[in-house]
Each structure stands twice: as C-alpha cells, then as structure tokens.
Amino acid sequence: MRRMTARPGNAHQARLLKLLRDGGPNSRAQLGDQIDLSRSKLAVEVDRLLETGLVVADGLAASRGGRRSHNVRLNPELRFLGVDIGATSVDVAVTNAELETLGHLNQPMDVREGPVAVFEQVLAMAAKLKASGLAEEFDGAGIGVPGPVRFPEGIPVAPPIMPGWDGFPVREALSQELGCPVMVDNDVNLMAMGEQHAGVARTVADFLCVKIGTGIGCGIVVGGEVYRGTTGSAGDIGHIQAVPDGRPCACGNRGCLEAHFSGAALARDATEAAQQGLSAELASRLETNGALTAVDVAAAAAAGDATALDLIREGGNRTGQVIAGLVSFFNPGLVVIGGGVTGLGHTLLAAIRTQVYRQSLPLATGNLPIVLGELGPAAGVTGAARLISDHLFSPA
C-alpha cells in the first residue's frame, strides 16, 4: 500500500497542490509569491501537506542572492491514469502528479462492443503499463467516452454511437476495478482540458475546442471551466444542420454536419470518388488497403490529389459555416481544431478560417485565433489526468 489516499484539508492546500501541479517543483518562497498568504500561514499549510505525503521535500533551490530555499514538489510516486475511449480506438496513458505523460498506449477498438469488453481491454492496457514499471498503483483515473455523460455520477446518457453504454455506471465500475477514484467525462471536454493545461489554450478563459474524429463534437470552456450543459450534452454540434435537405444522418434528420463531414463521412466520400474513377491516387490506395480512411485522404492531398483536396475543402467549408455560427453566438477568445482529421492540416484549417472570417462579424473575429490543437492524441489523456487531479486536489 504505497497509494496516497489523502486529500487537501482546505482551500489553501488545494491551491498549493494546483500550483505545484501546474508549475512543477517550487520553493516555499516562490509559492508565497504566487499565493496570497502570510509566510507563517504558508509554512503551516506546506508542513501539513508534507505530513499527508502528497508533497515531498526536493532538495535545495538555487540561491536568489541569499539563503537557499528548500524546494517542495508533488510526490513523484503519485500516478494518474488517463483513458480516452474513441469510437474506433482507445488511448491509455500514465502520468505523474504534474501530469507529465510517462507512458502511452494506443489500440484499435470498437466501442459498440459495449462497456464490458472495452473495459477489459482498458484494464489490460493499464496492467501492461504497470508491468513495465511505470506505476505500482493508480491514485486516480480520468475516463473520456465519446458521448454525453451525466457528469456528477459519471454515467453515459443516451450516447448515439455507443448503444449498450446507456446508463452503465462507468465511474463506479472502474473505481471498483482500479481501486482508486475515477471521474468520467465526454472525450471532447477532456481534449479541451488537455489543450488548456498543456496546449494552445493555456492563457484563454473562454474558448471552443472542436474535435473532428469519427463524429464531431465541441468542448466549451467558460471562464476557465468546462461547461457541460443542463443534461451533459452541450457541445454536441455534429447534428446541427449544415446543409438544408442534405444527406440523411443516422440521427434521423437530414443535412447534419456529421453526415457531411467527419472521419466516417470523409472515408465514404473518398471511396465513392475512387470508385467513380475521379481520382487515380485514391483508387490505387483503395485497391491496396481494401478500404479508405481519413488518413488516406490526407496522404492523397499531401501528394497533390485534386479530388482529395476538394473533399477536404468542401468539408472545411461546411464545418467553418457551423463554427461561424458558434463564434457569433459564443464570442470565444480562441477556437482549437483537433481530433483524428487534424492530419488534414492546413488545407482544412484554411477552409474553416475562410468561412468563419467571412461569415462572422468583425467584432467577434477581429482578434480570434483559429488554430490546430498542439497535443494531438495526447490531448485526451492529458485532459483525463487533469480531470481527476482537479477532483483530487479539491477540498474533500
């Protein structure tokens, strides 16, 4: 039993833990500069944290011109597990308490196989990470699932692409299996938290994080906090109508954004184009691999294939149109584009930017960066670790 079960005893301790998480090892004096507490009080709270074992001494800091100060840091043996369940693959990573990734695994998977089968796989991956010496036990785990979640209970509700998960007590079940606290959230929200913690959104209070993968979703951050909506389905922009009377969508409507542009739609359109002989490049890839994915389209586009570029541009336009509406409504300080299709890169980004800058009013777009996510596939697991650390580093 090396596991830490302690929690901060008050708001001061919680703030200190978060400072150490986000700023790394720090001297008492430096902590004092960042927090509004007297030196005496600060010393008392740090001592209490040292007693709990959450924080440990870390040698002497370099001198700032006088007596050298004693550094403290979060216990380097603390381990968080970050799990990002996608529609077709799963990422599992181990981090330390400073949320640095120590190990990262990725495997193909199908959510539709249901929670039991998926968690079996996740637990096996976690065990593998443990076996490689990265962790003895986990002190907490964050889980991202590709659908709406009733956040306080950690239970998916009415997830369209993962029937069989509806109402499954993910948080409770995994907490049991892993023997540690667990928090569950939508994968898009975790991506937003990841980019906020370690990516492009570090300094922005209000931003949107659009994830284009098998489906399309959007993380909403208001005042530095993820906004989840009344029933946990906020940010579900895949089924906003992008094309009046457009393609039929799995949800029963027509013209949904997701039906026109997403990993799945792109693969379908590319296959169609290849079969119709519109693109030699895509056709040859189809023949080689037996099927096409967004990755093939990205490669074809990189090779200069006109059809692939057109598909990307067309999709970017659709997406940009929807985002333009969201920008008018929400007036964010930043828009982050991420997810599986970021491989499409700047062609996609340019198309989105064009639409947004053209359709939204200058006041909203004047100083609005629209950028690709910085963390790629690590955003989700980092966000997951961040989620559980936020929870554990709050007063009990």
Added chain:
Amino acid sequence: MRRMTARPGNAHQARLLKLLRDGGPNSRAQLGDQIDLSRSKLAVEVDRLLETGLVVADGLAASRGGRRSHNVRLNPELRFLGVDIGATSVDVAVTNAELETLGHLNQPMDVREGPVAVFEQVLAMAAKLKASGLAEEFDGAGIGVPGPVRFPEGIPVAPPIMPGWDGFPVREALSQELGCPVMVDNDVNLMAMGEQHAGVARTVADFLCVKIGTGIGCGIVVGGEVYRGTTGSAGDIGHIQAVPDGRPCACGNRGCLEAHFSGAALARDATEAAQQGLSAELASRLETNGALTAVDVAAAAAAGDATALDLIREGGNRTGQVIAGLVSFFNPGLVVIGGGVTGLGHTLLAAIRTQVYRQSLPLATGNLPIVLGELGPAAGVTGAARLISDHLFSPA
C-alpha cells in the same frame, strides 16, 4: 442629500442585501435560516447594515410560535433607474431597492440620432418620473443599449445599428449627469436578467433568452451569470446564416437570420405582400396607416389572415432552425422568447418549437421548455435595475 452612498462592507452583508432584495422584508430569524452564519454574527452584520442606512427596521413580524421577531427591509427610499434603449423606442422606469417598478415611461425614439440626443430624452423622462414624486434622487442606474458593450467600462463597441455610439463613454457620461453609479449592458442581457429575477427563468441556472425586436439577439446565462464573451458580443445571433445565399443583409453577407426575420424584415415582407395584393387585410392596414409594422402583422394574423400567418410561420421556422443549432451546442435548461414580436404569440412559438424539437437531439430537448417571456416590455428595465443593484450590493 437623502441619497445612500454606502456599500456592503463584506461578503456577508452583500449576501444579506441580496436576500432582502429578492425576498422582501424579512425577520432576522428568517435571514438566519437562509444564510450560514451564527445568530450572533448575523446580528452584528444586520446592525452594521442598519447603521449604513441601506437597511431599516420594519416593525414586528408575526409570531412563529414564540417571541415575535423584528423585521428588517431594504431602505424603502432607495431608488434605481432602469433604462432600456431600443432601436426605435426607449423605456425608463423607477424601482425601489426590491426592484419593484414604481413608475414606467415609454417613448418612441431613434437611436441613430446619437447618444447626446438620446440621453437628453432619457434624462427628461427621468426628470418627469422624479417630478411625479416617485424619486428624489437615484441611487443607481442600469442602462441597456441595442449593441455590444465593453462591459467593465460601459462603452458600446462597434454597434452595427447605432453608429455614432461607438466608443461613447455611456457609463461615465450618465454617471456624471445622474450623479449616481451607472452600469451599462447589452439590452438582451438585461432582458435575460429581468426574466431571471422576476420572470420565467427564476429557477434555471443555464438558459437562453432570445429577443426578437428590430434585430435579433440572445442573452446567455451560464450558472446564473450572464455570459458576455471575450469582446462583449456574445449572443449576437442575428447574423448567423439561416438561408444559404439568402437575402442580402446590412452586414454585407447574405442569408443572415436578421435579414429574413425580425421586426424590420417582417414589416418589409408584409408591405411587399400587401402591395402584391396577396392579403386584403394587410393592404387595408397599409392604406390606413401608411406603413406596416410587426403589430399590424400580429393583428392581421389574429384576424385569421393567411398571408400574415404564413409570414409568421416562415419566420418562426427560420428562427427555430437557428435556435435548434444553439440548443444542440449549449444544451440550455430553458429558452425564453421575448422582444417586440412577442405579440405574434403562439403562432410564432409553435413554429419555433416545431423546428427545435425536430432538429435537436432528444437528450437536449427532452425536458426543454420553450416559452414566451413573462415580463414583456418590463423585462429590460427590471434587468437594468437588477444589474445596478448587483453591482451596488457587492463588496466595494
């Protein structure tokens, strides 16, 4: 000089003031039930508030089975001024500290005449209210303007329908003229605050308040607080594209919601229909009044005129389509429809509801009321009073 210039000295006093504002006269004991403070502490803070004059004794309360308690209430002589500047008219009202409207004036006006002319009119109306004995002086004023506002400074920024107001220091100027603290906000946000304080949104934390007047805007409330966006232009949904390649809009784009449905668009469409002889009802009204407004369309619809009903339904569909997108994105707990066109009533509401319930996913719409505002033209001024009271009832 009867004016109160005191402010609460700490967070407890601020909470007490807000309890008294929202709950009316109250005994010390009842206040104790609603706030987490010991009786002794509560007594001290109430005494301090009595000293400042913000709160006064108000006789004895009815017995609850034992000794009768001494009531306290907000000083009944406190007066707030609520000003709601629309595109074509202005509302000015006086309230007491409990935000009950004591007097309300409404006059036609044209914002395009610029801030100086408009404020002359507003000040005259305020003077009239004073002269009728409703107030000696004002203790604070809230101002709503139909465009984006840099909130902390109270300065309109790049307002499309009110050129000439850009950068005008509304807050400072009016504070000078009125001799009291002033807060400025977008008119839609004030409507949302009004409905939150005294209308349909009293118990909802996250909701949208769509105002359809000369233009279209949307107030966004997140966790009970108005969300204004990075540059203060959040909720500016009038220029979201509702119809691809639709009607040209003043903003330079095509197909904006506002170009297809709003007070102005409705008047234009009705006039067109009347001139083309599509509706005898509208034609006769056009002849009588020389011009048509949304009110005429409402009357014609009430009389069963098919063309008028079609116009409303068509507009409701467009609006509903946009709102459906916002509902998917924001997942609110309530949608309030208000503004000048609420006269169109249930025909409009039904059209909007149909679109939203059809286009958004069940999880978001399952328990989503879409209702008309309860307060009508009083929402704006009530919200304005609420804005300034929130400011004054916060620790200085």
Added chain:
DNA sequence: CGCCTTTGTCCTGTGAGTGGAAAAAGTGGA
C-alpha cells in the same frame, strides 16, 4: 398563571491568520 417555544443579546473560547523579530544560511567585496 405556569410552561413551553422562539427571538435577541451577551460573553467567552477557539482557531485562523497577520506581521514583526530574530535566527539560519547564503553571497560577494574588501
């Protein structure tokens, strides 16, 4: 009229937190 309940006041104890003094541990120049 006596007993019970509720309300309001007084008073003391406690714990959080501040700020100054002094000790501890360095740096760097003469």
Added chain:
DNA sequence: TCCACTTTTTCCACTCACAGGACAAAGGCG
C-alpha cells in the same frame, strides 16, 4: 578571512472573525 548585506525560515505575540452556550425578553397555549 572577515564583514556587510540578502534571502529564507522559524517563532511568537497579537488581532479578529466566528461559533456556540447561557440567559433574558417576548409571546403562545392550555
């Protein structure tokens, strides 16, 4: 090597907010 000056850390006395109990005041009810 010594001394003056910094920075860090600990220690201690003092303040202040607040809780909670005792008690008085005021009213209901049988």
